Structure formats: C-alpha cells, structure tokens
Amino acid sequence: MHEAPILAPPIEAERWFNTDRPLALDMLRGKVVVLQAFQMLCPGCVTHAVPQARRLHEIAKNLDDLVVLGLHTVFEHHAAMTPVSLEAFLHEYGLKMPVAVDRPAPDGPIPLTMTAYGFKGTPSTVVIDRERRIVRLTFGTEDDLVLGLVLGSLLNR
Helix, strand or coil, X not given: CCCCCEECCCCCEEEEECCCCCCCHHHHCXXXXXXXXXXXXXXXXXXXXXXXXXXXXXXXXXXXXXXXXXXXXXXXXXXXXXXXXHHHHHHHCCCCCCEEEECCCCCCCCCHHHHHHCCCCCCEEEEXXXXXXXXXXEECCCCHHHXXXXXXXXXXX
C-alpha cells in the first residue's frame, strides 16, 4: 500500500536572512521547494549540505518554478549558534538563499519546525512539490544525482 504524500508543515521562523520579507510555503505554492535544514556546527552540513544548497540555489535563480530555502535549526550548542554567528556563517559560505532561523520550542531544546517535520537531526533535506506535499525527506547527506532526478521529475510535471 502506497502512502499519500503529507502536506508540508509551515516553517516556524523567528527570523529570516537573505530576503526582504518573511516567507511562507503557502506563498510558494505552484513551485517546487527544497528545504535544507542545517546547523553551522554540524560537520555533514558544512562539508556537504550547505555547499549542495548553495549550488542548487545558483541553478534555481534561472528557473521560475524551483526555490531553495535554508532552515537553521539548532537543537544543541544553542549558545554558540546565535543569529549573529549565523549571519557571519552565511556571509563566509556565500549563502544567498533565504534562510529561516527555526523558532525555539518554549518547553525543550528541539525547535518547532524540526519537531513538525520529524527531523532526526541535521542535515535534513526536504523536497516539496507544487501542491506543498512532502515527496522526499532525507536525513544525512543527499546524493546530488538522486536529488537532481527527483527535482527533474517534479519540474517536468
């Protein structure tokens, strides 16, 4: 039995970088969205996920129907990963895509968007189709070719 795709929960952001206004998935309906969840102190994020998202964002700039978003979701080392530190990180790594700062939970260390999506950690990659349904959620490094095939299939629909 094949499960129906799940509607992507909203992004609960306490702040956005690299955009003039807060973004919401409802604003992006009709586009394919890649949401890259990362932490700046996560080795897999720094070596693979962040560079992958940067490259994909550069490609997406020339496409009307593909959007790449970052989600800085801090579930450990909270004191070291402040918005000021993130701003320096985004500049240092040349990240120009919109990046949301996941809203902290009022009652624990796991932020709200991370909880809503059920992320096991970072990096996590979410591919959302034109109808705002989650079609792929990967924990760990995502293979470039696999991600490209998934996106190509969605963009050609």
